[in-house]
Amino acid sequence: MSDVRGSDTVTKSLRGHEGSAAFVVAANRLPVDRVQLPDGSTTWRTSPGGLVTALEPVLRKQGGAWIGWTGAADEELAPFEHDGMQLVPIPIHAQEVEEYYEGFSNATLWPLYHDVIATPEFHREWWDSYVAVNRRFAAYAAAIAEPSAVVWIQDYQLQLVPQMLRELRPDLRIGYFLHVPFPPAELFTQLPWRRHILEGLLGADLVGFQTNGAAQNFVRLVRLRVGHKTHRDTIYLEDGRSVVAKAFPISIDSSSFEELARQPETAARALEIRESLGNPKFVLLGVDRLDYTKGMPQRLRAFGELAQEGILDPAEAVFVQVAPPSRERVDQYRRLRDEIDRLVGRINGDVGRIGQPPITYLHSSFPRSEMAALYRAADVMVVTPLRDGMNLVAKEYVACRYEDTGALVLSEFAGAAAELKQAYLVNPYDINGMKATMLKAISDPPKEKTKRMRAMRRQVMEHDVDKWAQNFLEELELIREPHGKRTRPVD
Numbered sequence: 210m211s212d213v214r215g216s217d218t219v220t221k222s223l224r225g226h227e228g229s230a231a232f233v234v235a236a237n238r239l240p241v242d243r244v245q246l247p248d249g250s251t252t253w254r255t256s257p258g259g260l261v262t263a264l265e266p267v268l269r270k271q272g273g274a275w276i277g278w279t280g281a282a283d284e285e286l287a288p289f290e291h292d293g294m295q296l297v298p299i300p301i302h303a304q305e306v307e308e309y310y311e312g313f314s315n316a317t318l319w320p321l322y323h324d325v326i327a328t329p330e331f332h333r334e335w336w337d338s339y340v341a342v343n344r345r346f347a348a349y350a351a352a353i354a355e356p357s358a359v360v361w362i363q364d365y366q367l368q369l370v371p372q373m374l375r376e377l378r379p380d381l382r383i384g385y386f387l388h389v390p391f392p393p394a395e396l397f398t399q400l401p402w403r404r405h406i407l408e409g410l411l412g413a414d415l416v417g418f419q420t421n422g423a424a425q426n427f428v429r430l431v432r433l434r435v436g437h438k439t440h441r442d443t444i445y446l447e448d449g450r451s452v453v454a455k456a457f458p459i460s461i462d463s464s465s466f467e468e469l470a471r472q473p474e475t476a477a478r479a480l481e482i483r484e485s486l487g488n489p490k491f492v493l494l495g496v497d498r499l500d501y502t503k504g505m506p507q508r509l510r511a512f513g514e515l516a517q518e519g520i521l522d523p524a525e526a527v528f529v530q531v532a533p534p535s536r537e538r539v540d541q542y543r544r545l546r547d548e549i550d551r552l553v554g555r556i557n558g559d560v561g562r563i564g565q566p567p568i569t570y571l572h573s574s575f576p577r578s579e580m581a582a583l584y585r586a587a588d589v590m591v592v593t594p595l596r597d598g599m600n601l602v603a604k605e606y607v608a609c610r611y612e613d614t615g616a617l618v619l620s621e622f623a624g625a626a627a628e629l630k631q632a633y634l635v636n637p638y639d640i641n642g643m644k645a646t647m648l649k650a651i652s653d654p655p656k657e658k659t660k661r662m663r664a665m666r667r668q669v670m671e672h673d674v675d676k677w678a679q680n681f682l683e684e685l686e687l688i689r690e691p692h693g694k695r696t697r698p699v700d
């Protein structure tokens with residue numbers, strides 16, 4: 210579907226907000242989602258995923274506008290204030306939801322950027338829709354940004370926006386941050402539109418990644434496929450402009466999570482949770498969007514085998530898996546849901562007793578206060594994605610363990626593993642390895658667990674999301690200053 214929305218339409222839907230924001234965040238989703246209640250009325254609910262957890266406190270602090278989609282198709286809404294934030298909804302048509310969001314973003318890019326765990330699909334109509342929606346985001350950002358404003362574009366759904374926006378508004382400072390992994394050249398080059406994506410990203414002054422490896426993959430690809438000169442983290446374009454690509458590991462609002470965990474109501478709720486679970490000796494917890502990158506089947510299988518082999522007694526050790534629904538109309542996600550339903554049913558059927566299922570599986574999302582109580586209730590947090598940009602759940606757990614107790618089992622393939630080195634690290638494909646590590650995380654002496662948790666807490670409490678945003682935005686400022694401009698190396 211081609212984009213027929215001209216700048217007049219954009220101006221009309223912004224209704225007097227043009228040129229009003231000195232700081233703009235552009236993300237596929239707004240921080241709140243429009244949801245329909247059973248009685249037909251609609252309400253706002255916090256959007257899923259780590260991106261919102263991280264960026265919401267940043268926008269609240271900085272002030273400015275957040276442009277994004279409400280999660281409902283064909284909805285035209287004027288900009289509005291929500292919880293102290295200026296939100297600018299972007300309309301997405303029903304066919305674009307299928308082609309741009311479910312299609313190109315989540316059935317092409319998502320699997321391609323996550324080690325092709327699922328097979329990416331390449332469809333030309335999906336690409337056209339991706340281009341059209343990216344163009345719309347660029348038009349809205351260009352219209353709402355005041356002269357020389359900072360625009361910070363987020364994630365894989367909007368990789369063409371930096372270049373499109375630069376064409377419309379060369380006066381802006383443009384930052385881009387990728388929340389998911391950036392794949393090695395060997396995988397990325399499968400993409401028929403690889404050069405367009407690289408050039409799209411090069412419209413930014415600063416391109417941020419979760420890890421050094423991801424930033425290096427990008428710089429290498431730009432050198433190989435676009436032919437620009439590069440030196441370490443800097444890319445030199447023909448027009449004299451330079452682009453910096455480097456790692457800025459994202460984080461959470463650590464102290465607000467700790468504060469929540471410390472509240473007496475949270476402690477009381479944590480006790481209640483343990484009681485409802487039958488007061489077992491050990492509670493293991495998993496919290497993930499229901500996504501095939503998160504390694505849920507492997508993790509449940511590992512725990513299930515420990516119970517089936519009698520190594521863990523279901524009366525003593527239980528697993529709580531929270532898995533909020535995600536992208537439910539995409540095929541691979543539907544299949545995963547069926548697989549998890551079957552797996553949990555089988556394990557509980559095999560080793561459960563009356564009132565004592567070894568696995569409690571919750572296919573819903575919960576407010577932050579309930580999550581903090583779950584983190585407090587859990588002796589072992591199990592975060593074992595097959596590939597993950599960062600994984601903020603791991604950091605949330607650590608932030609909530611203010612007594613330096615508990616243990617984190619963490620996949621080597623989560624970006625968080627680079628920072629949380631004292632976690633019990635596992636290869637999530639290795640079921641025996643995971644079984645052994647879960648047992649170690651359960652049975653290590655408290656002194657050992659405290660030593661590990663203390664070190665991880667130092668990292669998470671010191672490197673919070675404020676610092677992440679500050680580091681990124683300061684670097685962005687530096688790049689565009691005439692004295693800060695990086696000069697092209699001599700041939």
Ligand code: F6P
Pocket residue numbers: 237238257258259260261364365388389535536
């Ligand atoms: O970074 C991962 C991410 O795709 C975010 O962009 C997004 O907000 C979150 O996961 C949840 O995904 P979705 O918006 O598709 O529900």
